[in-house]
Amino acid sequence: MTDTVNADPAELAKFSELAHRWWDLESEFRPLHEINPLRLDWIDGIAPIAGRKVLDVGCGGGILADSMARKGAEVLGVDLADKALKVAQLHALEAGTRGVKYRSVSAEALAAEQPATFDVVTCMEMLEHVPDPASVVKACADLAKPGGWVFFSTINRSLKAFMLAIVGAEYVLGMLPRGTHEYQKLIRPSELAAYCRAAGLDLRHTRGLEHNPVTRRYWLSSDTSVNYMFATQKPAGSL
Template sequence: MSDVKSTINPDEVAKFEAMAAEWWDPNGKFRPLHQMNPCRLDYLTTQIATQFGRNLRDARPFEGLRILDIGCGGGLLSEPMARLGATVVGVDAAEGNLPVARLHAEQSGLEIDYRHGTAEALAADGEAFDVVLAMEIVEHVAVPQEFIDTCAALVKSGGMMFVSTLNRNAKSYMFAIVGAERILKWLPNGTHDWAKFITPDELEDMVLNAQLDMVDRKGMVLNPITWRWSTSARDLSVNYVTTSLKA
């Protein structure tokens, strides 16, 4: 698959590979993701259950669903999806993330198919999934439209694609760059490039170009008093997540 064109940005891969050992440290460099994860999971699981007619009160409500987690990192989303019964493939271009992900899954008694590779390689192999997760990754790829096209190609007919990213405006610069990286030191300086942030309307255009229908978009908002995240239908000014369907 070495000849398959990829939208991967090697510099971005190197950033996250350097932090691989800290994936499961809730107070480490991935602290923001750990804090955001309950909010992300609540949104994802509710949308998936609604689309496929599943009851989240069941022991394994996602049994029979095949889910792809692109840019899976240490498995913060892959593991909960596997616990809910889904067959999960986690793919990451940063090879150093995968031993961490595999070890943690093994220790948790979970079977997850973790692979070193790219979305483009999976598409070239004819892979298809009921659900494709592309969370906090599109702002790190070289060509966002091509990446979204590839993600869409991996979705089965009747399936779903989730994309979360950061809006591009003055507020997101202050919160994600100045606040999170420079003041609070939640992330190493340079983790994000504000110029690569994508507005919700820009992302919707990309999704439409990829022949999917964006049916929902919500902001993910941090309460500075409780330090808890929640979804918002009105405030998409910094972090946001979208749901798209394939006919």
């Protein structure tokens, strides 16, 4: 790990310790499994991924990457948590998932290596875990082909998000390990929109993700006060 890599060693260690539990549906990663169909359908409804070249930045154990490959996409998942990547690779092998590969590389390094390569780029639940989220947004934009789509999801820095996503989910309900999210690292939609504009991405769609902790039901809505997603597009004439 060098000072030039846009990653927090403590964050990487945190997720590495849990790597063996990525595909345990009753583990700390259960919420990611439960929201994955919603995320996948939303992405596929805006930018159909079958037959497309797709990049998943911050793929972790491969929950989204694996499901996109099963939709018929050619997927590359990248992350800097090597243990999580090994779990993702093992799951793909055991499940017989075709069309997905994994690499340990930063978004910025991959953008320098393969600019304007991917039809669709996803970066979900990752921006709030890096020191410089604007740098990741810029790298994702650079990796997309002209006219390509870039999707982000993260958590709003709001009082409601603090109470529900941190106090509620981590300390009261135990849905996530304590310390998974740090309030000061959360990102307001206005801030993410500014990062996207600076990277040359046009914001096309925004959706909120809501949750009922009693019924464990998740649904998409227009409420972006806690969890939210952006669908952005790289202008067709851009390089």
